[in-house]
């Protein structure tokens with residue numbers, strides 16, 4: 001159950017990201033450019049796929065055929081990575097706190113039947129679990145093979161919200177499965193609890209403690225002390 005400060009922060013995140021999405025979604029997703037053509041935006045997602053997935057197949061796929069894998073993306077934005085994932089993996093579940101971002105992600109992945117995009121509540125994966133329940137009822141349990149999040153937690157000022165996502169992802173991942181994600185690693189930036197651009201910073205010790213609390217082994221890390229601090233959490 002969200003404590004009052006967390007609820008306030010989530011409402012603010014939803015408002016702010018809704019505004020950013022309506023103003024210029026693609027720019028707020030990747031701030032390097034003001035204007036993105038469809039082709040450029042799609043290509044940028046393929047670059048992320050190449051850098052973070054294809055260069056890391058041993059950890060991501062662990063010998064599985066990617067077309068047999070169910071994967072999750074947290075904070076999918078306007079769908080650039082979601083689309084690249086859908087072209088590569090068997091089934092993709094994607095969540096985002098902003099209705100407009102989710103709408104654009106659906107548009108970006110239109111025609112790809114293996115993608116499910118949800119506007120979620122900003123802190124857990126209940127929307128994904130609900131959809132699965134409606135499809136399969138008491139049938140097979142949803143088990144994800146891989147989960148991913150990039151340039152999302154670096155914007156979330158609440159550690160409780162980030163940890164909620166990590167715990168929830170742990171519930172849905174199969175044992176041994178990887179959650180590869182990026183957090184804010186720089187302590188130079190001061191997160192404002194009422195702001196939604198600079199996220200809560202993590203040290204290596206913070207990250208390890210979170211992994212332990214949420215049932216993961218933190219096997220690798222890259223970029224400690226940087227804005228782009230990558231973590232490899234394997235479900236125990």
Ligand SMILES: C[S@@+](CC[C@H](N)C(=O)[O-])C[C@H]1O[C@@H](n2cnc3c(N)ncnc32)[C@H](O)[C@@H]1O
Pocket residue numbers: 013017028029030074075076077078079080081095096097098101120121122123149150151152155156161
């Ligand atoms: C900078 S964009 C990155 C989008 C995407 N990961 C990518 O790399 O293209 C950050 C996204 O995170 C979403 N977001 C921010 N806070 C969130 C939260 N608490 N839960 C879910 N999504 C969130 C925003 O709506 C936005 O779409």
